[in-house]
Amino acid sequence: MTEMPLAARDRRATAASAARALAGALVALTFALAFAVLASSLTGCASEEPPAGKEKAAASSEASADVIVVASALNSEPYEQATSTNQIGFTVELLRLIGERAGLEVQFSKAVNHKDADQNITAGLPEDVAAKVTEGEANLGASSITAEEALAGVVFTDPYLHADYAVLTKMDTGYDDLASIQGEGVIVAVQNDPAIAVWVSDNLPAAEVVTFDAGVDALMELNSERAQAAIVDEPRFRRYTKVKEPHLQAVETIASDKDYAFIVAEGNGELLGKVNDALAALKADGSYDELYESWFGDAPEGGTATRSAAESVQDSTGA
Numbered sequence: 001m002t003e004m005p006l007a008a009r010d011r012r013a014t015a016a017s018a019a020r021a022l023a024g025a026l027v028a029l030t031f032a033l034a035f036a037v038l039a040s041s042l043t044g045c046a047s048e049e050p051p052a053g054k055e056k057a058a059a060s061s062e063a064s065a066d067v068i069v070v071a072s073a074l075n076s077e078p079y080e081q082a083t084s085t086n087q088i089g090f091t092v093e094l095l096r097l098i099g100e101r102a103g104l105e106v107q108f109s110k111a112v113n114h115k116d117a118d119q120n121i122t123a124g125l126p127e128d129v130a131a132k133v134t135e136g137e138a139n140l141g142a143s144s145i146t147a148e149e150a151l152a153g154v155v156f157t158d159p160y161l162h163a164d165y166a167v168l169t170k171m172d173t174g175y176d177d178l179a180s181i182q183g184e185g186v187i188v189a190v191q192n193d194p195a196i197a198v199w200v201s202d203n204l205p206a207a208e209v210v211t212f213d214a215g216v217d218a219l220m221e222l223n224s225e226r227a228q229a230a231i232v233d234e235p236r237f238r239r240y241t242k243v244k245e246p247h248l249q250a251v252e253t254i255a256s257d258k259d260y261a262f263i264v265a266e267g268n269g270e271l272l273g274k275v276n277d278a279l280a281a282l283k284a285d286g287s288y289d290e291l292y293e294s295w296f297g298d299a300p301e302g303g304t305a306t307r308s309a310a311e312s313v314q315d316s317t318g319a
Helices: 006-043 052-063 090-102 126-134 194-203 215-223 234-243 269-284 287-296 309-317
Strands: 067-071 080-082 105-108 113-115 121-123 154-156 165-170 187-191 208-212 229-233 248-254 263-265
Touching (some): 067 090, 067 126, 187 194, 187 215, 194 248, 215 234, 215 248, 229 234
Antiparallel strands (some): 113 121
8 A cells, every 4th residue: 555645644634624614614604694593583673773763853852851952044143143163142142041050051053054946055944943943953943033933843932032123324424313214215224024124115115125134234234324224123233333333323113023032842841941941040130131231232121121112212322
């Protein structure tokens, strides 16, 4: 019998060993697959991800325990406005005070926008902000929304700011009272508001009206003397004269029922109560008036942010 060379025996042994190892691996893989199938059948579809809507709702519920996520168009100076790194404005600071009082952290989501049928993107409308709240993408909406808005799926908090309208002119231009701007050839810059449009039609029928979506643009039009008068929210006028242009004056105040309020989703009574309670406490202890004064000047009667037309004109003109 011929003896097999040593090298050949080594090669045969190595091949046999490899075959045994491969067979063992296949057996282990078979058991692992069988176990995985069994585990899946026992747990149903537990490994599947939850539907996107449920995941979003769960995240919103978890966040609402100690965080208020706020949706806003962030384009209404001086109430809510976005900078490159932060959010600023009277309403922004008020919400942070409300959060401190309620023991909640306030976070602003990215600015809400509006896309029309032609895919043009502009600042979000109240209904766009409300949709973010009802869909669970935010807990609260704060975008200069007035309490008379008809918005589906949300409820309003107590009002946090009342705004009459101020009829304004620039000092030392000869337009010092309402009668002086009622003639022909007068240009009146106004913020886009149906109530202002009705008042102008009734009281300044000869005026040429220029309408701006942003009230601050109407103020700039008056300040540059491209218009002889302007009509905007009275708090907005007070802020503008406080920090930008002190030579504007109010010659008339138009009383309104315009109250700004926050919105929360229907059924979110817990957050609604926390916000209302915190707002009431801030008004009661003077914190609200302090904030109002820092933004707009002398605060009106204790925490109401309302005043009579005569008081408003007197305070604004210094008369």
